[in-house]
Amino acid sequence: xxxxxxxxxxxxxxxxxxxxxxxxxxxxxxxxxxxxxxxxxxxxxxxxxxxxxxxxxxxxxxxxxxxxxxxxxxxxxxxxxxxxxxxxxxxxxxxxxxxxxxxxxxxxxxxxxxxxxxxxxxxxxxxxxxxx
Numbered sequence: 001x002x003x004x005x006x007x008x009x010x011x012x013x014x015x016x017x018x019x020x021x022x023x024x025x026x027x028x029x030x031x032x033x034x035x036x037x038x039x040x041x042x043x044x045x046x047x048x049x050x051x052x053x054x055x056x057x058x059x060x061x062x063x064x065x066x067x068x069x070x071x072x073x074x075x076x077x078x079x080x081x082x083x084x085x086x087x088x089x090x091x092x093x094x095x096x097x098x099x100x101x102x103x104x105x106x107x108x109x110x111x112x113x114x115x116x117x118x119x120x121x122x123x124x125x126x127x128x129x130x131x132x
Contacts, residue, residue, distance in 0.1 A: 009081045009083075009084055009086070011069075012088065014087060015097060016068075016069055018088040018097070020067070020068055026050060029051060030070060031051045031063075031070030031071060032048055032049070032069065032071050033048065033074075034047070034072070034081070035047055035077035036081065040114075041113055043113065043114070043115040044114055044115065045112055046099055051072055054070065060075065084103070085099070086099055101114065103116060
């Protein structure tokens with residue numbers, strides 16, 4: 001059984017398999033950028049982007065390695081993703097990445113966006129989490 005570490009962003013085996021497959025199908029790329037931004041009906045949404053080149057800007061990104069995948073997370077997003085589990089699931093016709101984020105206090109009906117309590121939202125007002 002995996003030990004829960006509240007300061008870590010964790011990934012299920014199925015999520016790692018999914019991201020590995022996506023990188024392989026793409027044929028290039030060094031990793032996956034994961035983050036949050038102000039958007040969606042609940043205030044914030046998760047996003048994923050392919051990363052073609054990893055820069056050594058340690059102040060800007062945290063690099064998380066799981067098996068054969070590298071994930072890059074900016075410091076502002078990591079604050080709100082700590083303790084989260086990134087999972088991939090297939091349920092009937094629905095399949096995709098799901099976040100189990102203990103920092104989110106509500107999610108929208110579609111599960112694409114989330115909100116945080118007022119204290120956390122105030123901390124992001126001056127951050128780089130820009131509305132898209």
